[in-house]
Amino acid sequence: MRRLLVLVAALTLTACSQPAPKAQEQPPAPGFPVTVDNCGRKLTFDRPPSKVVTGYHPSLETLLALGLGDRIAGRTYFGESAFLPGQKEQYDRIPQISGTIMLPQKEVMLSQGADFVLDNAMASFDAAGGYATVEELDAAGSPVYILGGWCSPEEVLRFTIDDTFTDLRNLGKIFGVPDRAEKLAGELQARLAEVKQRVAGRTPVKVLATDGGKGPVNAYGGAGVTNQMITMAGGENVLADVKADYTEVSAERISAAQPEALLVSDYATLRGADMPTSPVKAEEAFAIARNSPAARDKRYLALPVAAQHPGYRNLLAVADIARFLHPDAFDQ
Incomplete structure (x- = not known):
């Protein structure tokens, strides 16, 4: 038995000492690297x-x-x-x-x-x-x-x-x-160019982009993707001077902002979870800015939160926001 163990050990050491075969490198595909x-x-x-x-x-x-x-x-x-x-x-x-x-x-x-x-x-x-x-x-x-x-x-x-x-x-x-x-x-650039042409010369709509809250309010400031989509769609972010993407803003600031329309982050993925829906978040903002045009008209757009992250949907969302802010520009 002892000799068998010695033999097994020797064979194991021999196997371990052999260099591993090198994987054969494949040439780059056409057009690569x-x-x-x-x-x-x-x-x-x-x-x-x-x-x-x-x-x-x-x-x-x-x-x-x-x-x-x-x-x-x-x-x-x-x-x-x-x-x-x-x-x-x-x-x-x-x-x-x-x-x-x-x-x-x-x-x-x-x-x-x-x-x-x-x-x-x-x-x-x-x-x-x-x-x-x-x-x-x-x-x-x-x-x-x-x-x-x-x-x-x-x-x-x-x-x-x-x-x-x-x-x-x-x-x-x-x-x-x-x-x-x-x-x-090219197709997406043409779509953005059309939006730009349709909203050109129109008075920008004052927009509050919110993710809910009764005070402080989770909102989107003047830096990042959401602010850019608002601007490209013919809107004016009422928090443009807040140098942040996603941040907390006081209820007093929201009340004084007098938005004419809301963009509300919609977490459709988490429906059924213990978190506010888009209509609930919109009502929270309307209650805070109760004397605003947005609250008077109950005007809001539920914006899929996926559109507020980098990706193909950013470019589609600009047109959706523009149609919401300037519907008459797209009736022609």
């Missing part, structure tokens, strides 16, 4: 990703808009979210790997074997929350791309709508469909 910049990192791809994991809703719908649904191997949960036309059916076909809008915890995420990860912010990559970090995923061969460059609080404030066009073109390069991405970008 491609390199894009994201979050201060250079991401290089030798071939289009084929096993993608997407995070919060806008990342999924952006890839679906580019016709890349067949590349998505896993997605997070959106429940009763406000899906864009035709996308719910595609969502249902993609395996769900997380029961929330966040990416799964570290072990589950690393086990996916993804060759690309797309999300909208850094929250799903926080080690303190039990998530795999960007560095850990990079090391595992799962490079991370953050839409809109929302890589830090400062970069959230610096976001511009043009960053969404940059994302579309970058994704077109990464997935080997640059012509498709350019065509989509």
Whole structure:
């Protein structure tokens, strides 16, 4: 028995000492490699990703808009979210790997074997929350791309709508469909140009963008994506001088703002959860600004919160907001 153990040990040592066979490197695919910049990192791809994991809703719908649904191997949960036309059916076909809008915890995420990860912010990559970090995923061969460059609080404030066009073109390069991405970008730019033409010369509507609260109020200031959508749609953010994207504002400030219309963040994903619905949040704001034109007319638009994060829907939402603020401009 002792000799057998010695022999097994010797064989084991011999096996361990043999160099592991090297994986044969494949040549780059036609049109590759491609390199894009994201979050201060250079991401290089030798071939289009084929096993993608997407995070919060806008990342999924952006890839679906580019016709890349067949590349998505896993997605997070959106429940009763406000899906864009035709996308719910595609969502249902993609395996769900997380029961929330966040990416799964570290072990589950690393086990996916993804060759690309797309999300909208850094929250799903926080080690303190039990998530795999960007560095850990990079090391595992799962490079991370953050839409809109929302890589830090400062970069959230610096976001511009043009960053969404940059994302579309970058994704077109990464997935080997640059012509498709350019065509989509061109269509969306034409849509924004039409909105600009229709609202040109009209008096901007004073808008309060709120996420509810009886005081302080969760609202959107003069930096970031929501403020830009309001401006492009022919509105004037009544909190434009507040240098923040999402922040708390006193009830007194909201009362004095005299908004003519509200945009109310709609968390359709969480309907049924213990949180206010859009009508409830609108009524809260009307009660605070009870002498305002918005309160008098009960004028508000429920805006899917997915549109208030970087992604394809930003560009669609501008037209929706413009039709709400200036309906007569679209009657022609």
